[in-house]
Amino acid sequence: MYLADTSRYDNMVYNRLGNSGLKLPAVSMGLWHNFGYLNSQEDMIKILCHCFDQGITHFDLANNYGPEPGAAETNFGLIMKHYLRPYRDELIISTKAGFTMWDGPYGDFGSRKYLLASLDQSLKRMGLEYVDIFYSHRMDEETDLEETMGALASAVQQGKALYVGLSNYDGPTLQRATEILRETHTPFVINQNRYSIYDRTIERNGLKDKAQELKKGIISFSPLAQGLLSDRYLNGIDADSRVKHDGRFLTEEDVKKYHASIVKLNQIAKERGQSLAQMALAWVLRDGAVASVLVGVSKVSQIDDNLKALANTSFTAEELQAIDEACAGLI
Numbered sequence: 001m002y003l004a005d006t007s008r009y010d011n012m013v014y015n016r017l018g019n020s021g022l023k024l025p026a027v028s029m030g031l032w033h034n035f036g037y038l039n040s041q042e043d044m045i046k047i048l049c050h051c052f053d054q055g056i057t058h059f060d061l062a063n064n065y066g067p068e069p070g071a072a073e074t075n076f077g078l079i080m081k082h083y084l085r086p087y088r089d090e091l092i093i094s095t096k097a098g099f100t101m102w103d104g105p106y107g108d109f110g111s112r113k114y115l116l117a118s119l120d121q122s123l124k125r126m127g128l129e130y131v132d133i134f135y136s137h138r139m140d141e142e143t144d145l146e147e148t149m150g151a152l153a154s155a156v157q158q159g160k161a162l163y164v165g166l167s168n169y170d171g172p173t174l175q176r177a178t179e180i181l182r183e184t185h186t187p188f189v190i191n192q193n194r195y196s197i198y199d200r201t202i203e204r205n206g207l208k209d210k211a212q213e214l215k216k217g218i219i220s221f222s223p224l225a226q227g228l229l230s231d232r233y234l235n236g237i238d239a240d241s242r243v244k245h246d247g248r249f250l251t252e253e254d255v256k257k258y259h260a261s262i263v264k265l266n267q268i269a270k271e272r273g274q275s276l277a278q279m280a281l282a283w284v285l286r287d288g289a290v291a292s293v294l295v296g297v298s299k300v301s302q303i304d305d306n307l308k309a310l311a312n313t314s315f316t317a318e319e320l321q322a323i324d325e326a327c328a329g330l331i
Contacts, residue, residue, distance in 0.1 A: 035072040
């Protein structure tokens with residue numbers, strides 16, 4: 001029987017999402033890559049329990065996380081049932097719908113039918129009565145925003161979600177969505193977007209500034225740029241690297257393109273007394289605009305390494321300039 005560490009809240013930093021009452025740990029656990037049918041259940045159990053022992057209370061999923069789609073939620077549900085159920089009220093569990101989940105015209109994007117049907121399926125897979133956060137996973141230009149936001153409002157009204165969020169939205173659409181959700185008194189608290197030293201889209205499309213203006217939280221995914229911002233590729237590509245057998249998110253060409261920059265960034269991190277991954281996580285959290293970073297791990301030791309980033313999230317102007325110069329032509 002799993003008993004959580006009694007000191008689990010002693011060292012974690014918790015940040016408020018905008019002006020809401022909800023706080024997230026500065027480091028959250030994403031179940032995107034490593035909680036599908038290809039992964040060891042024993043490893044998944046160890047990872048989630050160790051996360052909670054370290055004060056990581058937020059587990060982030062989506063309907064199509066796997067592989068196969070739905071597998072991450074199913075596996076999480078089993079671990080929740082047998083290990084984490086006594087701690088349900090101490091956990092923030094999120095899921096999403098928006099990308100393709102099933103065949104036919106009702107299995108993706110932002111229709112009311114898809115979002116609410118998908119949420120019902122997600123709850124069943126996880127064995128939950130509700131999720132803490134339900135996201136619209138991507139913008140849908142062909143569906144009225146009022147319909148998509150209305151579905152999120154219904155999820156809360158039906159007691160199937162406590163809060164709602166937007167993922168992969170831009171600043172102008174965030175503004176419109178906020179206005180719609182405010183009218184229905186829907187607790188919209190968070191934006192989930194890709195953000196890293198190498199991907200600064202939310203700085204260019206207005207999302208980061210608009211979220212701060214509207215007092216909405218931000219949580220970043222892929223803060224390590226699929227592993228580029230770690231020591232994994234400092235010396236080339238290992239034979240057992242994901243790049244060698246799964247080129248969906250990162251290719252050998254990407255590694256070659258970024259390699260010189262990775263080496264420069266790694267030196268800056270060393271001078272800060274951090275690993276490259278720790279510096280990359282700290283950079284995302286540096287100014288307080290981002291409440292939490294989502295990390296994905298394949299072993300317990302990576303959790304502890306990532307958490308060390310919280311020891312120093314401050315940067316000098318010279319360090320920030322050096323980081324930008326190391327990324328010249330890549331961002």
